Amino acid sequence: MVMWVLLPLLLLAAVPESLGVVQKLLENADFPGDDVLHIYSPDVHHCQLACTQHQSCLFFTFLRPDWDKDDRKFYCFLKYTDSGVPSQVSERNGATSGFSMSKPSVCLSSIYQDVDFPGSDYRKLPSSSYDECQKVCTRDPGCRLFSFTTGSFPFAADRKTCFLKYSWSVPIPPSITTQMGLVSGFSQSLPKAKGTIKEECKEDILANSDFPGNDFEQVPAGSPQHCQILCSIHPRCTHFSFSQSRTWYQMSCFLKHKQYFNKDESVRKEGIYSGLRIRNCKPLTVWGRRFEDVDFYGADSSQAFVDNADICEDKCTADPRCQFYTYVLPSYPDLTPELRNKCHLKRVMTLPRPAKVVSVRDVVSGFSLRSCRD
Incomplete structure (x- = not known):
């Protein structure tokens, strides 16, 4: 005591x-x-x-x-x-x-016996062991965590099954809104597209068109192009719709999944932009774009007064903890002068996060080991 x-x-x-x-x-x-x-x-x-x-x-x-x-x-x-x-x-x-730690290792190598990570599945396949399941997850660029059912799992049809799961690996601002006099963007140190593919992707985004239904997740996005990149990153997404309209779902990216989908299924709707995920091409660098009159609201880690948006972006890029930013222009309409020329540096968690963790017998869960070898 x-x-x-x-x-x-x-x-x-x-x-x-x-x-x-x-x-x-x-x-x-x-x-x-x-x-x-x-x-x-x-x-x-x-x-x-x-x-x-x-x-x-x-x-x-x-x-x-x-x-x-x-x-x-x-x-x-x-x-x-x-x-x-x-x-x-x-x-x-x-x-x-x-x-909190100053220099953490992001390697998550532990295996969790009799623990399930329910939800966030995008693929399941037969597997002989949890070790094999983890190897499949590690090889799959979309997989960040997994759950495996053993041969003793109560439901025979699901025994020895590997469930591959996704959790966002790129920073997503918690809220995005339109606001005059603000400029937002991402750190230029964010990973760029890798590989040898040189052909630029065609955005091929339909204006004033909606793909109704088949939603599985809604996330904030700064533009139709940003939404398309998020759809292309998520392994389950096949197509998307993005709303700029001034409604409760303004600046929202609706990720959708349908195994056999045709763009002809679109319906006309003002203020909605829709398209397909991009494959086998070099995506446009949405991380390098500026979002004018857009606020990446929340997730502030620090603030500083600087002369312009270029300096704010440079500060974010130079700070290893900064992922995105919002800069208040001198033209910001608020009557409080103390708000102007302020650079808000922001960050969110990007480690793989289970949607839920529960104790379940004969289930083994864990994470991809890609971060352990980077």
């Missing part, structure tokens, strides 16, 4: 001014409150990586598989305070707490 009374003082002494370098984990310890987000993680290492990538997380609490107070096993609570120090520390069986 004495240790828990002294622990807050030990934490104050342990957290350096630079933050992010405290890597020691506190077993059976909880940092109550200070939550900014909760996600699912299969283990504390994944939770700590998520905290490190999140734009504001400084410390976290993970509820382990032996947590028995309620049904929140595998919950990862990302936390923040202005001081960088948890407001409280308490003893809690089944919980592990810690801090």
Whole structure:
């Protein structure tokens, strides 16, 4: 008990001014409150990586598989305070707490027995073992995580099946809106198209046309071209529709899947742009485009006053933690002058994240090992 009374003082002494370098984990310890987000993680290492990538997380609490107070096993609570120090520390069986890291490894090599990652499937195939399933996932450029059912799985039809799953590997702003006087864009250090294909893709996007139905995911996008790139990245997407209309779904990219789809299925609809995913060609560099009068809202990691949008983009590109930005032009219509010439640097998590994590007997789950060899 004495240790828990002294622990807050030990934490104050342990957290350096630079933050992010405290890597020691506190077993059976909880940092109550200070939550900014909760996600699912299969283990504390994944939770700590998520905290490190999140734009504001400084410390976290993970509820382990032996947590028995309620049904929140595998919950990862990302936390923040202005001081960088948890407001409280308490003893809690089944919980592990810690801090974000300064130089994390993104290799997720652990295998999780009797754990399922439900959802996010884009392909399933027979497999003799979880090891083979992981190798298939690692070879498939679209796969970031997987679940495998063993020969003892209760449903015979699904035994020894490998489920390949996707999680976004590119940064997607949490919200995109139109706003006069703002300029947004991406870091120019984002990965460019690789390979030997030299032919530029034809956008072939239909204006004022909708592909109704077959939606499986809706994400923000800054333009029809941005939406097409997101569709082309997602292994399940076959076609898309993008809305610029001033409705609740403004600046929304609707990713769609249909095995046999024909563009003739489109219907006329004002303000909607639609198209197919692009294949076997070099995609246009949407990451290099500027989005005029567009706000990439939220996910701010830092701000600075600069003279123009070029300098803001350069600051984002030079900062390894910045993925995208929004710059407030001098012409911004708000009457508050303090908002103008402000460069907002932003980032989101891009590590593979299961949509959910649950305990299920005779299921084995894990991640692609591509990041372990990069």
